[in-house]
Amino acid sequence: MSSTVILIVVLVVVVLALAVGAGVLVARKRRISLTEAGKSEKPKDKPQGGGYATGSAISLAPGGRTETVEPPVEASPPADVEPATVAEPVEPVEADAELVEVVIEVEPAPEVEAEEIEPPSGRLERLRGRLARSRSTLGQGLLGLLGAGDLDEDSWTEVEDTLLMADLGAATTEEVVTRLRAELSTKGVRTAEQARAVLRSVLVEALRPDMERAVRALPHETAEHGKQPAVVLVAGVNGTGKTTTTGKLARVLVAGGRTVLLGAADTFRAAAAEQLATWAERVGAEVVRGKEGADPAAVAFDAVKRGVEAKVDAVLIDTAGRLHTKTGLMDELGKVKRVVGKLAEIDEVLLVLDATTGQNGLAQARVFGEVVDVTGIVLTKLDGTAKGGIVFQVQRELGVPVKLVGLGEGADDLAPFEPEAFVDALLA
Amino acid sequence: MFDTLSDRLTSVLQNLRGKGRLSDADIDATAREIRIALLEADVALPVVRTFIAKVKERAKGSEVSQALNPAQQVVKIVNEELVEILGGETRRLNLAKNPPSVIMLAGLQGSGKTTLAGKLARWLVGQGHRPLLVACDLQRPNAVTQLQVVGERAGVAVYAPEPGNGVGDPVDVARRSIDEAKHGQNDVVVVDTAGRLGVDEEMMRQAADIREAVQPDEVLFVVDAMIGQDAVTTAEAFRDGVGFTGVVLTKLDGDARGGAALSVREVTGQPILFASNGEKLEDFDTFHPDRMASRILGMGDVLTLIEQAEQAFDQEQAEAAAAKVASGELTLEDFLEQMLAVRKMGPIGNLLGMLPGAGQMKDALAQVDDKQLDKLQAIIRGMTPAERDNPKMINASRRLRIAKGSGVQVRDVNELVNRFFEARKMMAQMAGRFGFGGPGRVSKTRKGKKGKKGKGRGPTPPKVRGGMPGFPGGLPPMPTGGGGPSLPPGFAGGMNDLPPGFDPSKLKLPKNPKDN
Numbered sequence: 001m002s003s004t005v006i007l008i009v010v011l012v013v014v015v016l017a018l019a020v021g022a023g024v025l026v027a028r029k030r031r032i033s034l035t036e037a038g039k040s041e042k043p044k045d046k047p048q049g050g051g052y053a054t055g056s057a058i059s060l061a062p063g064g065r066t067e068t069v070e071p072p073v074e075a076s077p078p079a080d081v082e083p084a085t086v087a088e089p090v091e092p093v094e095a096d097a098e099l100v101e102v103v104i105e106v107e108p109a110p111e112v113e114a115e116e117i118e119p120p121s122g123r124l125e126r127l128r129g130r131l132a133r134s135r136s137t138l139g140q141g142l143l144g145l146l147g148a149g150d151l152d153e154d155s156w157t158e159v160e161d162t163l164l165m166a167d168l169g170a171a172t173t174e175e176v177v178t179r180l181r182a183e184l185s186t187k188g189v190r191t192a193e194q195a196r197a198v199l200r201s202v203l204v205e206a207l208r209p210d211m212e213r214a215v216r217a218l219p220h221e222t223a224e225h226g227k228q229p230a231v232v233l234v235a236g237v238n239g240t241g242k243t244t245t246t247g248k249l250a251r252v253l254v255a256g257g258r259t260v261l262l263g264a265a266d267t268f269r270a271a272a273a274e275q276l277a278t279w280a281e282r283v284g285a286e287v288v289r290g291k292e293g294a295d296p297a298a299v300a301f302d303a304v305k306r307g308v309e310a311k312v313d314a315v316l317i318d319t320a321g322r323l324h325t326k327t328g329l330m331d332e333l334g335k336v337k338r339v340v341g342k343l344a345e346i347d348e349v350l351l352v353l354d355a356t357t358g359q360n361g362l363a364q365a366r367v368f369g370e371v372v373d374v375t376g377i378v379l380t381k382l383d384g385t386a387k388g389g390i391v392f393q394v395q396r397e398l399g400v401p402v403k404l405v406g407l408g409e410g411a412d413d414l415a416p417f418e419p420e421a422f423v424d425a426l427l428a
Numbered sequence: 429m430f431d432t433l434s435d436r437l438t439s440v441l442q443n444l445r446g447k448g449r450l451s452d453a454d455i456d457a458t459a460r461e462i463r464i465a466l467l468e469a470d471v472a473l474p475v476v477r478t479f480i481a482k483v484k485e486r487a488k489g490s491e492v493s494q495a496l497n498p499a500q501q502v503v504k505i506v507n508e509e510l511v512e513i514l515g516g517e518t519r520r521l522n523l524a525k526n527p528p529s530v531i532m533l534a535g536l537q538g539s540g541k542t543t544l545a546g547k548l549a550r551w552l553v554g555q556g557h558r559p560l561l562v563a564c565d566l567q568r569p570n571a572v573t574q575l576q577v578v579g580e581r582a583g584v585a586v587y588a589p590e591p592g593n594g595v596g597d598p599v600d601v602a603r604r605s606i607d608e609a610k611h612g613q614n615d616v617v618v619v620d621t622a623g624r625l626g627v628d629e630e631m632m633r634q635a636a637d638i639r640e641a642v643q644p645d646e647v648l649f650v651v652d653a654m655i656g657q658d659a660v661t662t663a664e665a666f667r668d669g670v671g672f673t674g675v676v677l678t679k680l681d682g683d684a685r686g687g688a689a690l691s692v693r694e695v696t697g698q699p700i701l702f703a704s705n706g707e708k709l710e711d712f713d714t715f716h717p718d719r720m721a722s723r724i725l726g727m728g729d730v731l732t733l734i735e736q737a738e739q740a741f742d743q744e745q746a747e748a749a750a751a752k753v754a755s756g757e758l759t760l761e762d763f764l765e766q767m768l769a770v771r772k773m774g775p776i777g778n779l780l781g782m783l784p785g786a787g788q789m790k791d792a793l794a795q796v797d798d799k800q801l802d803k804l805q806a807i808i809r810g811m812t813p814a815e816r817d818n819p820k821m822i823n824a825s826r827r828l829r830i831a832k833g834s835g836v837q838v839r840d841v842n843e844l845v846n847r848f849f850e851a852r853k854m855m856a857q858m859a860g861r862f863g864f865g866g867p868g869r870v871s872k873t874r875k876g877k878k879g880k881k882g883k884g885r886g887p888t889p890p891k892v893r894g895g896m897p898g899f900p901g902g903l904p905p906m907p908t909g910g911g912g913p914s915l916p917p918g919f920a921g922g923m924n925d926l927p928p929g930f931d932p933s934k935l936k937l938p939k940n941p942k943d944n
Contacts, residue, residue: 161473164467164473164657165472165473165657166657167470167656167657167658169467169468170463170464170467170468237654237679237682238538238540238679238707239537239538239539239540239652239679240538241537241538244568247569268707269574270573270574270575270576270577270578270581271570271571271573271574271576271577272570272574274569274570274573274574275568275569275570275571275574277570278569278570278593279569292577323679323681323682324682324683325681325682325683326681354538354652354654355658356536356652356654356655356656356658356659356662357652357654357655357656358470358654358655358656358657358659358684358687358688359467359468359469359470359656359684359685360470360654360656360682360683360684360685361654361656363683363684364654381536381537381538381625383625383627384536384625384626384627384658384662385625385626385627385658385661385662385665386656386657386658386661386662387657387658390656409537409567409568
């Protein structure tokens with residue numbers, strides 16, 4: 001009696017072992033290599049840089065946080081489109097006969113049905129996803145049987161390298177890789193093409209494409225004062241391109257038929273005000289500036305005051321570059337914001353980050369965020385070889401969207417940030 | 429902030445004590461941590477790879493030392509490798525035999541070339557040269573004006589024949605500047621060029637043309653310490669496009685770890701000559717490889733701490749206080765003075781972060797903030813001079829008065845007074861144990877730290893005691909591993925020569941000849 005039980009058990013174990021072994025083999029065989037396919041495609045004349053390309057124009061929104069009842073001018077589509085887009089993206093279930101059979105065997109997991117009601121096609125994916133997390137042989141074997149995809153070791157290394165080299169940082173890279181692993185399994189990816197598409201979508205998703213990226217630089221109406229100019233404060237560490245960005249943004253606004261006033265609150269660096277004045281001259285905007293060494297808060301205040309009087313559409317305030325570690329300078333920046341706030345609400349605080357900046361970018365964003373409540377990030381110098389991957393971390397940790405991208409020294413080299421375009425440039 | 433490599437390694441290697449030597453598995457485990465630490469410090473990936481391979485090679489089979497735990501030992505190896513790469517061959521600026529010598533600056537936009545030009549000029553003036561600044565950045569709006577202002581501040585001549593803003597030929601300006609320098613009796617010419625990207629072929633050609641035109645004795649590649657993985661690509665592009673002979677790291681006053689230094693050094697083989705760490709013209713220094721290594725690893729920067737302490741502390745006062753500490757006669761007045769001196773060195777959290785081994789006390793440290801010190805200061809200031817001199821006389825009614833006067837609760841005053849007595853006792857003991865009061869500079873820092881701990885530690889008393897001995901305990905690895913190599917010889921030597929329990933007051937005798 002007992003011997004038959006043992007026999008049965010042994011048999012079952014042997015069968016299982018065989019099945020799992022087969023699964024592992026299948027999985028191995030099915031591993032996708034990105035390297036071979038990828039190499040041939042890529043043009044070898046690398047340090048080309050500046051892969052970032054986008055067709056759309058910078059979207060602007062009126063300032064005035066409290067009274068944003070009015071519909072955004074050129075901002076993202078209104079809410080009525082929503083119901084249509086929510087529809088489940090139905091995954092193409094490949095007609096794999098043997099897969100479906102396996103599914104039926106493994107399926108009896110009642111608690112899954114109880115808690116979630118989803119189309120059956122999702123269950124297989126969820127199972128794969130769950131298995132993907134376990135790195136055991138058993139899990140891998142089952143995964144193989146379920147037709148989950150995986151990359152070979154070289155490809156994983158390559159993916160990891162790409163991300164690390166783009167300054168995503170060790171932690172974010174690991175996170176993305178984990179996500180990718182799960183996604184590859186759940187989606188049952190089979191070809192390098194698909195794998196690359198999945199990688200791209202994982203990255204795009206990590207950039208939260210749904211964030212509001214319009215720059216609040218348009219005037220808004222208030223009940224008491226009538227038209228109020230939008231006030232934009234530009235801040236950042238030294239040498240990231242604040243003045244240039246301010247100039248370019250002014251140009252974008254002027255090109256859109258708006259009137260702009262520039263406030264040169266960088267009273268510290270030699271000739272910074274002149275640099276801004278040159279920009280203002282180019283675009284035909286007025287500049288309010290103080291003496292070298294003057295109180296930047298006072299200059300900013302004067303600029304806004306002048307802007308309100310002259311009824312311009314936007315006041316852009318350029319501040320001096322300051323390292324986030326200098327408490328005194330950060331207090332000064334806080335004061336600029338506070339003092340200007342007495343006159344008009346600051347609608348947009350743009351933090352200018354240099355794409356070449358590495359992991360320190362996060363520290364910068366964090367401190368600036370604490371001091372002046374950053375509402376948008378401008379990633380400059382993306383025309384070089386730097387990828388600017390630090391914004392992944394910055395966006396995630398601060399919840400502040402990247403709004404603009406600087407692409408060079410030319411007057412028109414300012415573009416809206418688009419997650420897709422950014423990721424394409426990163427993977428190029 | 430305190431998430432340092434040594435902390436990480438300590439946790440990985442916790443169970444390792446007592447083993448005879450590092451096993452391969454241990455080394456692999458640590459290699460991963462080192463890798464992450466280096467990546468977080470922005471060392472470029474290819475450099476990280478080769479570096480780790482090297483460290484593994486060295487760590488294999490190396491004896492576990494008696495003095496260091498395995499984590500410290502690995503850190504020591506890593507640190508030594510770092511110092512070796514960073515400082516392999518430090519050298520001085522090459523100047524031509526026949527003046528004028530020409531120094532050309534090149535780098536990305538916003539790396540700080542123009543500012544650096546001013547700093548370099550000032551430094552050269554200090555060395556007895558007569559530099560001439562040449563404005564070859566005709567690209568960026570008003571870069572020329574900026575250089576003129578910078579030159580004026582530095583008190584040197586500026587050659588700027590072209591207005592800039594896109595007008596003029598920088599190559600021509602560079603060429604003419606040499607004659608100008610000969611006329612003006614300038615023996616060093618510093619050529620400031622426009623920022624350019626490595627991928628911008630046209631601009632790189634222009635840089636090469638300028639180089640051809642002036643035949644510089646030094647081409648300095650100016651790189652921002654905050655740069656990330658792109659450092660390698662950029663450095664290679666500049667090496668191939670312009671060819672540089674030295675590197676300058678800027679913006680080191682931020683909190684970037686500066687792994688780029690390692691990347692650039694390793695990839696191009698060119699030495700790092702200068703470090704610039706501030707906005708003022710005098711914030712400019714030669715490069716210290718050992719400090720950079722500690723910084724990249726996120727280890728305590730003891731040397732910088734010592735330097736800051738030197739600036740903040742009055743030597744005689746500090747020595748007097750040290751003697752008092754040792755004899756257990758420290759008064760609240762001294763306490764206050766030391767505290768003020770410590771505070772001059774910057775926010776307390778930053779200072780503590782520089783201490784090696786601070787990671788172990790990070791929870792306690794997180795609670796120390798300057799506001800508490802303000803409070804302590806207020807309490808002590810609320811006391812009469814007599815009370816400060818002799819805290820024992822502070823009875824209940826005096827406490828009440830002090831509390832009212834300084835706007836705190838009586839219990840805060842109690843706490844301060846009690847803790848002061850405890851701290852004083854402990855300091856006296858420690859002073860005896862560590863032969864403290866040794867050579868001036870060191871004694872100053874140590875006392876500074878002590879003073880700070882004794883009081884800053886108000887809210888978390890038990891940790892204080894763990895922390896205080898932890899500090900001297902944290903030092904031993906440093907002389908061998910950390911910033912050790914460049915510690916003043918007087919330090920290590922002095923410490924070792926002292927018999928334990930030596931009365932510090934007698935130390936003044938051997939010390940004085942040394943100071944003279």
